[in-house]
Amino acid sequence: MTDAQGEKSAKKRQRGATSLPKRRANTWRNWSGGVTETAQLTAGPTSETAVRSLVIGAGGSGLRVKSVGAGHSFNDVAATEGLRLHFDDYRGLVSVNPETNVATFRAGTRMHEVQELLREHGLTLENQGDVVAPTIAGAISTGTHGTGLGYSGLSAMVKSLRMVLADGQVVLCDERTHSDIFEHARLGLGALGVILEVGIQCVPSFRVLVDESTGPVDDVLDTFADRARAADYFAFYWFPHSEQALVRSHRRLAEGEEPEGLTSRNAVKLMDEELVQYWTRGLAKSLGEIAPGMVSRLSQFTASLTGPRHYVEDSHGMFGAQRRIRFHALEYGVPFEDGPEVVREIRRRLEERRLRVSFPIEVRTAAADDVPLSPAYGRDTTYIAVHRYVREAHEEFFETVEEVLRAAGGRPHWGMLHTLRAEELREAYPRFDEFVELRDRLDPQRVFGNPYLERSLGE
Numbered sequence: 001m002t003d004a005q006g007e008k009s010a011k012k013r014q015r016g017a018t019s020l021p022k023r024r025a026n027t028w029r030n031w032s033g034g035v036t037e038t039a040q041l042t043a044g045p046t047s048e049t050a051v052r053s054l055v056i057g058a059g060g061s062g063l064r065v066k067s068v069g070a071g072h073s074f075n076d077v078a079a080t081e082g083l084r085l086h087f088d089d090y091r092g093l094v095s096v097n098p099e100t101n102v103a104t105f106r107a108g109t110r111m112h113e114v115q116e117l118l119r120e121h122g123l124t125l126e127n128q129g130d131v132v133a134p135t136i137a138g139a140i141s142t143g144t145h146g147t148g149l150g151y152s153g154l155s156a157m158v159k160s161l162r163m164v165l166a167d168g169q170v171v172l173c174d175e176r177t178h179s180d181i182f183e184h185a186r187l188g189l190g191a192l193g194v195i196l197e198v199g200i201q202c203v204p205s206f207r208v209l210v211d212e213s214t215g216p217v218d219d220v221l222d223t224f225a226d227r228a229r230a231a232d233y234f235a236f237y238w239f240p241h242s243e244q245a246l247v248r249s250h251r252r253l254a255e256g257e258e259p260e261g262l263t264s265r266n267a268v269k270l271m272d273e274e275l276v277q278y279w280t281r282g283l284a285k286s287l288g289e290i291a292p293g294m295v296s297r298l299s300q301f302t303a304s305l306t307g308p309r310h311y312v313e314d315s316h317g318m319f320g321a322q323r324r325i326r327f328h329a330l331e332y333g334v335p336f337e338d339g340p341e342v343v344r345e346i347r348r349r350l351e352e353r354r355l356r357v358s359f360p361i362e363v364r365t366a367a368a369d370d371v372p373l374s375p376a377y378g379r380d381t382t383y384i385a386v387h388r389y390v391r392e393a394h395e396e397f398f399e400t401v402e403e404v405l406r407a408a409g410g411r412p413h414w415g416m417l418h419t420l421r422a423e424e425l426r427e428a429y430p431r432f433d434e435f436v437e438l439r440d441r442l443d444p445q446r447v448f449g450n451p452y453l454e455r456s457l458g459e
């Protein structure tokens, strides 16, 4: 590793570390600060044997157990008042199969570490979420996804799982062995067992050409399906109160391909999304508090800031941004082709209710997958996410948007805020009952239960 690379990965490590939720004694809070809880006990096991004894011991004394990752879920899916298991000391690469490109990681490995470790093997993840601090076990457990109509979220990329079940049994499951557990535990909400290791499908490293521009949101919505199909990775951000959207599309480059007409590196840095998304959000935050009317003018100003940019990015660095401003988030997946109409309906409702929104609305895509609790199960999907600065009340805004998303047959992201309970989730997810039956069989005593699971899966 060169000095520059060393410095870069040290910075990345630091970035991951500073993104961790604060842990004081047994008090824990998630990244957004919206969830705070005090567990009776906390443990950071460093071996499979330790995890087994903790699960068996807790089960025997009626203490509920919850595995926690990096606390980046916006809701209480990872909360417990019983025994909290964290995996800060159980991370790293276990193995890489050079024939299949399947790499196996310990549960607590952060997503930025996953990419750094894969780089050494000439491998990368084909897709991932836009934040790199989460752990691999936490990220798959709530169905973390990125964008790209040809690509699935992380859970569908999982090839094997090593887990400790509620009775202390250790299982290695994949498509052939314990296939029922494997199928569901790829997105298991922490309800089916403690994940020790995740085997995930990787691909050779690649580079992408990134194109960014702003344009009228109506044009973007009219051409959404074609643009999403034409690009490898496609996303857009609509700035409410303005007619503008920021569009970002990535095309994977062939080996040796050197595109021309790139924006200078300095310009890329200067106009970085840091500027657009965070600096501006910071302004929106403070201005919004002082003078609500400023938010819409600010949104228009922001959207006009970004000129077209074209630059090449490495697959290890193309996903993931720093998040300086804390926010709450709600996200649903709707059928892919309905995406533009749903965004239009959200716009109509926001105008009707005169809601002031200081964060862009994020629209991404995903390929249909076969993971039972995935929002993209069995259908190509448009993901629509809304955000709210933590110090602003989010309830009315989220409720308005959620109403539209539900009416459109949307399925909520399990790690974001949503108000659905088991009976509504059963309607949204066609294989919901299968998941619940498996949970009942594997964990009849609800050793891995918590209030989120009681609401979402039933008691």
Ligand SMILES: Cc1cc2nc3c(=O)[nH]c(=O)nc-3n(C[C@H](O)[C@H](O)[C@H](O)COP(=O)(O)OP(=O)(O)OC[C@H]3O[C@@H](n4cnc5c(N)ncnc54)[C@H](O)[C@@H]3O)c2cc1C
Binding pocket: 031, 032, 066, 067, 068, 069, 070, 071, 072, 073, 074, 077, 078, 087, 107, 108, 128, 129, 130, 131, 133, 134, 135, 136, 137, 138, 139, 140, 141, 142, 143, 144, 145, 146, 189, 190, 191, 193, 194, 195, 196, 323, 413, 414, 415, 416
């Ligand atoms: C700034 C920000 C940006 C985000 N961007 C995206 C995005 O682009 N796309 C997206 O889809 N999501 C996104 N999310 C949501 C987030 O990535 C997911 O909710 C993810 O689960 C967080 O992983 P984590 O390690 O923090 O897990 P946690 O939130 O700590 O836990 C999530 C779940 O995983 C379970 N779990 C953790 N470890 C284990 C284990 N070892 N065994 C069994 N279960 C376990 C927990 O019990 C819980 O049920 C974002 C969140 C934030 C804060």
